[in-house]
Amino acid sequence: GYFGRYGGAFVDSAVAERLSELEGAFQEALGDPEFEREYRELLRHYVGRPSALTRCLNLSSLSPKGARMYLKREDLNHTGAHKINNALGQGLLARRMGKDRIIAETGAGMHGTACATVAALLGLQCTVFMGEQDVKKQAPNVARMRALGAQVVSVSQGAGTLKEAVDAALDRYVSDPGAFYLLGSVVGPHPYPTMVRHFQSIIGEEAREQFLQVEGCLPSHAIACVGGGSNAMGLFSGFLGDPSVQLVAVEPAGLGLHTDKHAASLLKGREAVIHGFRTYVLTDHDGSPAEVHSVSSGLDYPGVGPELAHLKDLGRIRCESVTDREALEAFLTLSRTEGIIPALESSHAVAYALKLLPTLNEDQAILVNLSGRGDKDLDTVMRELRL
Numbered sequence: 001g002y003f004g005r006y007g008g009a010f011v012d013s014a015v016a017e018r019l020s021e022l023e024g025a026f027q028e029a030l031g032d033p034e035f036e037r038e039y040r041e042l043l044r045h046y047v048g049r050p051s052a053l054t055r056c057l058n059l060s061s062l063s064p065k066g067a068r069m070y071l072k073r074e075d076l077n078h079t080g081a082h083k084i085n086n087a088l089g090q091g092l093l094a095r096r097m098g099k100d101r102i103i104a105e106t107g108a109g110m111h112g113t114a115c116a117t118v119a120a121l122l123g124l125q126c127t128v129f130m131g132e133q134d135v136k137k138q139a140p141n142v143a144r145m146r147a148l149g150a151q152v153v154s155v156s157q158g159a160g161t162l163k164e165a166v167d168a169a170l171d172r173y174v175s176d177p178g179a180f181y182l183l184g185s186v187v188g189p190h191p192y193p194t195m196v197r198h199f200q201s202i203i204g205e206e207a208r209e210q211f212l213q214v215e216g217c218l219p220s221h222a223i224a225c226v227g228g229g230s231n232a233m234g235l236f237s238g239f240l241g242d243p244s245v246q247l248v249a250v251e252p253a254g255l256g257l258h259t260d261k262h263a264a265s266l267l268k269g270r271e272a273v274i275h276g277f278r279t280y281v282l283t284d285h286d287g288s289p290a291e292v293h294s295v296s297s298g299l300d301y302p303g304v305g306p307e308l309a310h311l312k313d314l315g316r317i318r319c320e321s322v323t324d325r326e327a328l329e330a331f332l333t334l335s336r337t338e339g340i341i342p343a344l345e346s347s348h349a350v351a352y353a354l355k356l357l358p359t360l361n362e363d364q365a366i367l368v369n370l371s372g373r374g375d376k377d378l379d380t381v382m383r384e385l386r387l
């Protein structure tokens, strides 16, 4: 369960026992054609895959030398983000293991909504832990989770954001041995980073085929925002074998990397253990996870996936960042130029792409993961931009 020096499972023996049972069930499911068939059938007929690859015709015209920009439309999936790809896969695994209740963490509420959706579909009980700050900031998703029958537990500890939601979910996992923890990103103890990457790899598999079909060549850059790293690993996994494709991980610079109000774990973190795995962590003076900040709840996390940490050390991915302000501006630019309202998380990838596009020439085309839709963020954007 290691990616170079990162990953592993730093948990007590009782939890280690359950994680190895989980890994066994996952490996068995991978070997069962029936599991794969049912997963792929639901991706098609329930999630609505393959998700579109949309060319930004108007934005592309902004690039003086004719470079083109494409969006992988994970915002068009059922529930409005990439999170459903993973929630569905793990939900099927939970049912296969005979579990009747799932627990989850959420920040933006997209993973929580995906879990509540899959629980309704598969007849499972669902409890979602959510920081009280995010309960306020992503209220539309709290209503959606409750409408879908999930119990949403507000977490008041600490900053009341994603880190505390994960803490609370892990506590419940320990105290309730019958619960299945449906973890929402490529983080946490082994096998979660491997399992979540597997269930998100459909993104890169489709995008590579679609891009070759429409452009007749590979993208010069594949760009994704990074919170825990699951939409990025999903996209990147389709191109790891193509060294000509520059993989760009875009982190939240919040109020600036020179402040402590950001969540750029890859760019500014140091090696440490968080939530049972070793990775780049933003820590405070005593080495514990620092309080972090991003305008987008889904990127507001002090850790990052171990595979991304390893790919950074290998030099296989480029780590970039954009500020809250740049993400908010990109939210409006995409909405008003292409008629597509992106999630604030995804707006970080769009903001970087908009800076990159003018520097490219007519034989280059870039691919941006539009990881989710921005309805949940409208109040925040209207307030922050005084619209």
Ligand SMILES: CC/C=C(/N=C/c1c(COP(=O)(O)O)cnc(C)c1O)C(=O)O
Pocket (backbone or CB within 6 Å): 081, 082, 083, 105, 106, 107, 108, 109, 110, 111, 112, 162, 183, 184, 185, 186, 225, 226, 227, 228, 229, 230, 231, 232, 297, 298, 299, 343, 345, 346, 371, 372, 373
């Ligand atoms: C699992 C906690 C993260 C959540 N969301 C993260 C997120 C992210 C960042 O998560 P990763 O892809 O795992 O880095 C990107 N795009 C959208 C639309 C997101 O909602 C959530 O609770 O919905």
